[in-house]
Amino acid sequence: MDASVIIREMSMEDYTKVMALWSGLEGLALGNADTQPNIRRFLKRNAGLCFVAENEQQIVGAILCGHDGRRGYLHHLAVSPSYRKNGIARRLVANCLNKLKEEGISKCHLFVFANNQQGMDFWQHIGFHQRNDINIFSQDIE
Ligand SMILES: CC(C)(COP(=O)(O)OP(=O)(O)OC[C@H]1O[C@@H](n2cnc3c(N)ncnc32)[C@H](O)[C@@H]1OP(=O)(O)O)[C@@H](O)C(=O)NCCC(=O)NCCS
Numbered sequence: 001m002d003a004s005v006i007i008r009e010m011s012m013e014d015y016t017k018v019m020a021l022w023s024g025l026e027g028l029a030l031g032n033a034d035t036q037p038n039i040r041r042f043l044k045r046n047a048g049l050c051f052v053a054e055n056e057q058q059i060v061g062a063i064l065c066g067h068d069g070r071r072g073y074l075h076h077l078a079v080s081p082s083y084r085k086n087g088i089a090r091r092l093v094a095n096c097l098n099k100l101k102e103e104g105i106s107k108c109h110l111f112v113f114a115n116n117q118q119g120m121d122f123w124q125h126i127g128f129h130q131r132n133d134i135n136i137f138s139q140d141i142e
Pocket residue numbers: 025026027028076077078079080083084085086087088089090091111112113116117118119121122125126
């Protein structure tokens with residue numbers, strides 16, 4: 001593990017660098033929910049739950065985490081390709097789960113694109129289990 005990589009809370013000042021990390025990564029899709037005002041709102045509603053991994057002022061990992069009072073949700077976990085397999089994602093996820101626990105949330109869900117096999121393998125490897133009893137339904141709200 002590269003000891004110089006620190007995990008800290010995400011702030012709006014990280015927005016540009018985090019978007020640069022997320023953009024173009026396989027396994028992630030960005031949308032309307034990721035505009036600057038919408039991320040600002042997400043961070044405000046979920047204060048202290050979202051994290052970045054930083055190395056010499058470079059953002060090398062990020063994760064969004066939130067809860068609705070019942071369940072926790074993780075979004076957009078990503079680590080820069082050259083920093084992978086160093087335990088950074090595991091640390092980002094652990095930080096989120098610890099914060100959720102502190103807030104009294106006892107279960108956490110996340111969404112993975114069905115074609116993101118590497119992503120699914122990762123989640124399985126760190127102790128998440130795939131649900132085969134649930135399908136996701138969505139609707140755009142005008
Ligand atoms: C998935 C991703 C976040 C993993 O990041 P990472 O920093 O390399 O992961 P870590 O080093 O923390 O891995 C933790 C453990 O999972 C294992 N692991 C990492 N990627 C894995 C994979 N694709 N398949 C299986 N195991 C994996 C590691 O070997 C490590 O195991 P260990 O602790 O037993 O030694 C990174 O590959 C990535 O950004 N992928 C593209 C974006 C993406 O798909 N995100 C998920 C969206 S749902």
